Amino acid sequence: MNDQANPSSAERAAKLQGMGSSRKRVEDARFTQGKGNYVDDIKLPGMLFGDFARSSHAHARIVSINKEAALAVPGVIAILTAEDLKPLNLHYMPTLAGDVQAVLADEKVLFQNQEVAFVVAEDRYAAADAVELVEIEYEALPVVVDPFTAMDADAPVLREDIADKMEGAHGTRNHHNHIFYWQAGDKEGTDKAMAEAEVVVEELISYPRVHPSPLETCGCVASMDKVNGKLTIWGTFQAPHAVRTVASLITTIPEHNIRIISPDIGGGFGNKVGVYPGYICAAVASIVTGVPVKWVEDKIENLTSTAFARDYHMTGKIAATNEGKITGLACHVLADHGAFDACADPTQFPAGFFSICTGSYDIPVAHCGVDGVYTNKAPGGVAYRCSFRVTEAAYMLERMIDVLALKLGMDPAELRLKNFITKDQFPYTSALGWEYDSGDYHTAMEQAMKTVDYEKLRKEQAANRAAFTAGETRSLMGIGVAFFTEIVGAGPVKNCDILGLGMFDSCEIRIHPTGSAIARLGTISQGQGHATTFAQILATEIGLPAEDITVEEGDTDTAPYGLGTYGSRSTPVAGAATAMAGRKIRAKAQMIAAYLLEVHDDDVEWDVDRFQVKGNPEKFKTMKELAFAAYNQAIPGLEPGLEAVSYYDPPNMTYPYGAYICVVDVDVDTGVVDTRRFYALDDCGTRINPMIIEGQVHGGLTEALAIAMGQEIAYDEMGNVKGGSLMDYYIPTAVETPEWETDFTVTPSPHHPIGAKGVGESPNVGGVPAFSNAVNNAFAHFGLTHTQMPHDHWRVWKTAEKLGLTG
Amino acid sequence: MELKAEQKIEATREQVYAALNDPEILRQCIPGCETLEKTSETEMTASVVLKVGPVKAKFKGQVELSNLTPPESYSITGEGTGGAAGFAKGGADIKLLADGTATRLLYEVHADVGGRIAQLGGRLIDSTAKKLSAQFFAKFCDLIEAGTQAPSIEAASDPTPNAQPAAANRIWIGLAIGVAVVIIAVALSR
Known part of the structure; x- marks a missing residue:
């Protein structure tokens, strides 16, 4: 009492x-x-520096590597290549996804900027100078850039190391460039729902390859103490304990003799989950030399070689009644994993939790299937500020809901309200098998609509469209509505592990x-x-x-x-x-x-x-x-x-959700999209520190803005990375960032000791579809169903041009 | 990358040919060109130090002439490598047209550019390429103008010695433009 x-x-x-x-x-x-105190602040006596000579080709056989000129640079101690690592059985390392990845290119290179040789020198400058002098002779091979051609019958074999190994970590591979097929749901029932539906919409929704691009790049300092046999590695690790276990398995050093320390980390966003060749090479170099070795990648190396995100090409299909009741959802994904499958997903989920793709809606039957393929691009596929593949799923679904709304002539918010899982349905089991812990979607959506005066916004938009038609303005107003449900907090050990390690x-x-x-x-x-x-x-x-x-x-x-x-x-x-x-x-x-x-x-x-x-x-x-x-x-x-x-060991995942509304003005003559208003309501259950939540939401929304409006790691047809530096890769500054309006409801998780659900990633998951829906919505009355991200000025202008709107 | 451009040179076709016939003139015209050597009747090599933004490297290029239709058009294929900085492989089609007392030099380049130099954004590379092209033709025009007074021009355009050297000269002209264009093309990528 x-x-x-x-x-x-x-x-x-x-x-x-x-x-x-x-x-x-x-x-x-x-x-x-x-x-x-970041990794690069760590300075140890006698410390050496490592730097990579990287591939200029996307796919080529290595004819020869000549180290002579590089070794002659004063201060250079050693240069490692795959040949040096082979006797140690370290030229390949296991990835988190059950594949292997070349630590240093073994006989051929598979993506541009792949690590070929590791130069160890007394200082960073000598290492960088020597890298320029490592002479690598290549014999160019045909390049696979477009994932849609990766499984063509005549597509070149990318992974010769596993060419005859048709049983992959996630089942049978049906092509030499195929990684896995993974599916969830009821295919037959979904096909039936589609066949019987009054209305069916279908659209290819591509989520381009982006990069988390934390301010601090990846790096480590490896220090082998030859006296007591202990290897200490300071590094930018989002999962230090798992790294220790993996390091022990790779190096066969007993786990108690490995100490992993993650000092201050300058942002991770998924980029720092994986294990990278730099870590292995620095460790090997320290073990060989007996002195500490530091490796810190530069920004271009970060953007072009350590884990990218997304690159999901999703064909969504929704069946519905004429009144807008959704009767089924189907989605097939072509997932471009690059040269090695280095996704960071729980073992049993090679496509992460993509099967959360029924989102916030009570959809009776659904099916999703994901084909992972190899291409001549950098490996990765990490969750960039989101739970595993959740943001891809949310983007596909929230775009598809808008496509359906357009087809039905319904308001997108009304369509959502009509299909939400109701409060009394929780705990709710989705068609794809997830048990949602708690939620009150109608309350959240209605609060959002009321706060922004949604009805008034739509009236204003109607007036804007009339004025545009009358030639009184060259600006189009777009309203983007997005409602997302995340699945976070992985996860129950019974079905969530990484490399066999339970995710408690x-x-x-x-x-x-x-x-x-x-x-x-x-x-x-x-x-x-x-x-x-x-x-x-x-x-x-x-x-x-x-x-x-x-x-x-x-x-x-x-x-x-x-x-x-x-x-x-x-x-x-x-x-x-x-x-x-x-x-x-x-x-x-x-x-x-x-x-x-x-x-x-x-x-x-x-x-x-x-x-x-x-x-x-x-x-x-x-x-x-x-x-x-x-x-x-x-x-x-x-x-x-x-x-x-x-x-x-959590009994279940948690399911945070939110209602976001974005208002943009699109200048059809320049393609410039101005964010007039962005309102974000998040329900993350119990709120521990409201100020930190708000800060997380601001940061996540700014990343969402970046992704929706400009970020893309694009490749040309030769496999060159286009825009692998911050000159081209979009990072918004205060100038481009609009004011964020944040709001909340509180629906605690019933199974969590304090009812908290997690919030750090929600704004990225919900923000991207909100922005994209707003831009698409600006053109919706001209019949535009979907235009691919990023919505940069050029693409938006091209959209306007295609619709015949440009003067 | 694809590049199609035209340069008007205030000299007759014969004078342009003559100037292009001189590897030393060409070496001086290509920005950063250190060496330019003929290795056979239809092949030559060159080394050029190029700087595009933060990437500076010595590119070694080889070009070969083909599809000769003297004197109006030639095709050139070639490749250049700059080690860690990248590589280029491509070709150019070149036409020389008389335009009164001047010459119109038309060139169309297609090149596949790879490596670090190709990763740099379009803005930087476009401006660098423009600068390199301008430098090349400015120097080239200067040298032609200076050269029009030189007696050696008379000798070079004299058809009397025999037909072979004249044909070789034309090959040289094509090669020279090809080297310039392909090497400049290394810097032009999107």
């Missing part, structure tokens, strides 16, 4: 800065003062005698503010002020094992572990309190920061007092100390 009326409880709770508090980010003190996560807490604490987690922040938010979860759970709790992550020698941070899994999984570990602390503290207060365990109750005797709140022991008691009292039946560890 908490005494809710007692104002001191509320005051004490406020002091803790626990859940719900917009506590300022504790990380920012060092980041804003330039005191962050962990938290270990030590309470110090004076009543402060350290919590260590298996995750790693890349800017999300873990040190702030996880301390808040604990503050509420164990009643110590958040400012007295240190949160530490990323050192495998100290932190408990966990699968890392990506796919919005930190709060849903590690956040749950944190709460559960906190509850273990509290359970022991309760026994200590009962002993000190000389009552039975059941006769004390928790109140914010203390245990008090039931019915006698004046008799209490604060958590601070209990912490000290744990270290100085000999309590019968209780071990000294106050520590706990929790490994949390």
